[in-house]
Amino acid sequence: MATPTSSDGVEPAGPGPAVAPALVALRCLVALVLLMASGGVINGTIYASMASFFAVGREIATCANALAFVLLAVVALRRPSLLDGRAVTAAVAVAVVAGALCMAAGVSLRNPPLLLAGLLCRSVSSAWVTGMFTVALSTLPTGRGVLLVTAGGAVLSGAAGLLIPAGCSVAVACAILVACTLVPLALVQGIADPSLACIRRGGGIAMRDLKGFAPFAPLVLCMFLMAVASGYAIAFNQQNDAPVVNLAGDAIVAVVFVGLLAASPRKSEDLLFTLSVLLVVAGYLVAPYELVSAGGFANALLGAGRDCFHLLLWILLAFVGRRNLFMLLPVVGFVRAASSLGTDVGAIVGHATNRLIASDPQIASIIASVMLFGFVAVLWVCFRRFSFTDAVNEVRLVTSPEIEGIGSRIDDACRILGKRCGLTPRETEILVLLAKGRDGKFVAEKYVLSYQTVKTHIKHLYAKLDVHSRQELINLVDQTQAAMAADAAKDERAEG
Known part of the structure; x- marks a missing residue:
C-alpha cells in the first residue's frame, strides 16, 4: 500500500496567505492543540456527566457531527458563495457560546432537549472550525511544515490535557470548550479568508469536477476504519463513564514524530500508514487481556494508531488544497463525516464490550477478535493495490x-x-x-x-x-x- 511522495514544491492553487509561513505554522499549531484538547474535555467531562440520564446523546451528537460535515461538503460543492468567512464565523461564535450555555444548563437541570441543543450547536461549530483550520493548513508551502504542525499538535494536546483540572465542573468544562473553539477561529480566520474568497469566486468548480472525487472513496473507507478503532478506544474500559487516560499513546506519537523528522519525506509517509495499521492491530490484540484490569495499553495503542493516520491525512488534505483548493472542503467534509460515523460505531461496540465484561468476558474477548479480523480483512481486500499517491495526483491541478x-x-x-x-x-x-x-x-x-x-x-x-x-x-x-x-x-x- 503505497503512500504519497512528498508534496513539497507544489504551488498553492489559490492565493497565498498574507502571513509569513513560520507564523502561519505557529498559529495553526496552537489552533490544533486547542481543538484536540477540546475533544478530551467533551469526552471526559460533558459526555461523562450526561451518561446517567442521556447516554444516547453521545451517539446522537456524533451523528449530528457527521451531518454537519456533510453539510459543509455540500455547501462547498453547490453553493460556495455562502462560504463568507467573517459572516459564518460570527454566526458560529454565537452558536459556540449559546451551545456552551445550553450544555451547562442541560447537565445541571438533567434536561435532555436542552443538552441536545447545546451538542448540536457544538457539532455545527466544530465542522466550520475544522474546515477553516484545514484551509489555513493548506497554505503552508511544504509537506514537512504540515507534518511539524500536525505531529506537534498531537503531542502537545496531550500535555495541554494535563493542564485541565481533573474532575472539573461542567460549567468550567463548557468555558474551556468556548475558549478552545473561539481562539482557534481567531487564529486561522485571517489565514483562511483569502482562500475562502477564492473558493467563493470559483462558482462551483468542484461541482464540475465530481469525477475527481472517485479516488477518495478508499480514503473515506480507511478513515472510517481508523475511526472505528478510535471510538472503540474511547469507550473500552471506561472509568466513571470517562475514557481511560494513558500518556503512553502520546509517548508513542512523540517517538514517531522524532523518527519522521529524521527520515526522508517519502519514507516518512510510508512509515505513517504502516505504523498506524500496526498500532491499531496491536491495540485490538491487547484488548482481550485488559478485560479485567484496565491498564489502558489497548486504548493507548489504538489512539496512537489513529493519531499516526491523522498525520498522514492532514498531509494528504494539505496537498489536495495546494493542488485544487476548490476540492478541499468537500473532501474534508466527507472524510470527517466518515470519521464521526466510524467513531459512533466503535463507541457503541466498546460500550457493549464493557457491559459484557462482568457477565460474559469470553464474548467480550470474541468481540475484540472480530474487530481485529474485520479491520485486517477490509484493508487486505480494499487497500492491497490502493495508492494514496495516485489518488492525490489524480486531483485536477488548478493553475494560477x-x-x-x-x-x-x-x-x-x-x-x-x-x-x-x-x-x-x-x-x-x-x-x-x-x-x-x-x-x-x-x-x-x-x-x-x-x-x-x-x-x-x-x-x-x-x-x-x-x-x-x-x-x-x-x-x-x-x-x-x-x-x-x-x-x-x-x-x-x-x-x-
Whole structure:
C-alpha cells in the first residue's frame, strides 16, 4: 500500500496567505492543540456527566457531527458563495457560546432537549472550525511544515490535557470548550479568508469536477476504519463513564514524530500508514487481556494508531488544497463525516464490550477478535493495490491562470449587469468587489470613500439590480456568468 511522495514544491492553487509561513505554522499549531484538547474535555467531562440520564446523546451528537460535515461538503460543492468567512464565523461564535450555555444548563437541570441543543450547536461549530483550520493548513508551502504542525499538535494536546483540572465542573468544562473553539477561529480566520474568497469566486468548480472525487472513496473507507478503532478506544474500559487516560499513546506519537523528522519525506509517509495499521492491530490484540484490569495499553495503542493516520491525512488534505483548493472542503467534509460515523460505531461496540465484561468476558474477548479480523480483512481486500499517491495526483491541478480567469469572468459579468441595469461606473466597480466577497469597509478603503457614501452606492445598486441581500447579488452574478458560458458554447457549436 503505497503512500504519497512528498508534496513539497507544489504551488498553492489559490492565493497565498498574507502571513509569513513560520507564523502561519505557529498559529495553526496552537489552533490544533486547542481543538484536540477540546475533544478530551467533551469526552471526559460533558459526555461523562450526561451518561446517567442521556447516554444516547453521545451517539446522537456524533451523528449530528457527521451531518454537519456533510453539510459543509455540500455547501462547498453547490453553493460556495455562502462560504463568507467573517459572516459564518460570527454566526458560529454565537452558536459556540449559546451551545456552551445550553450544555451547562442541560447537565445541571438533567434536561435532555436542552443538552441536545447545546451538542448540536457544538457539532455545527466544530465542522466550520475544522474546515477553516484545514484551509489555513493548506497554505503552508511544504509537506514537512504540515507534518511539524500536525505531529506537534498531537503531542502537545496531550500535555495541554494535563493542564485541565481533573474532575472539573461542567460549567468550567463548557468555558474551556468556548475558549478552545473561539481562539482557534481567531487564529486561522485571517489565514483562511483569502482562500475562502477564492473558493467563493470559483462558482462551483468542484461541482464540475465530481469525477475527481472517485479516488477518495478508499480514503473515506480507511478513515472510517481508523475511526472505528478510535471510538472503540474511547469507550473500552471506561472509568466513571470517562475514557481511560494513558500518556503512553502520546509517548508513542512523540517517538514517531522524532523518527519522521529524521527520515526522508517519502519514507516518512510510508512509515505513517504502516505504523498506524500496526498500532491499531496491536491495540485490538491487547484488548482481550485488559478485560479485567484496565491498564489502558489497548486504548493507548489504538489512539496512537489513529493519531499516526491523522498525520498522514492532514498531509494528504494539505496537498489536495495546494493542488485544487476548490476540492478541499468537500473532501474534508466527507472524510470527517466518515470519521464521526466510524467513531459512533466503535463507541457503541466498546460500550457493549464493557457491559459484557462482568457477565460474559469470553464474548467480550470474541468481540475484540472480530474487530481485529474485520479491520485486517477490509484493508487486505480494499487497500492491497490502493495508492494514496495516485489518488492525490489524480486531483485536477488548478493553475494560477485559471484562478485569475475566474476573476476576469466575474468582472465581465458585472460589466454586463452594469450596462443592462444602468449602473454608474462607480456602482459597477463596487458590484465587482461585492461579487468577489469584499465588504463595504474594504470598498471604502480601496476607493478612499466614507463608509456612509459606500452604503449609499450599495443601496442604489441593490435597487437597480432588484436584489435585497449580498447572497441574491452573488446569485445574480453567477446566473449571468452561466448565461455567458452558455452563449459561448452555442457560438462554438455554430462555428463548428
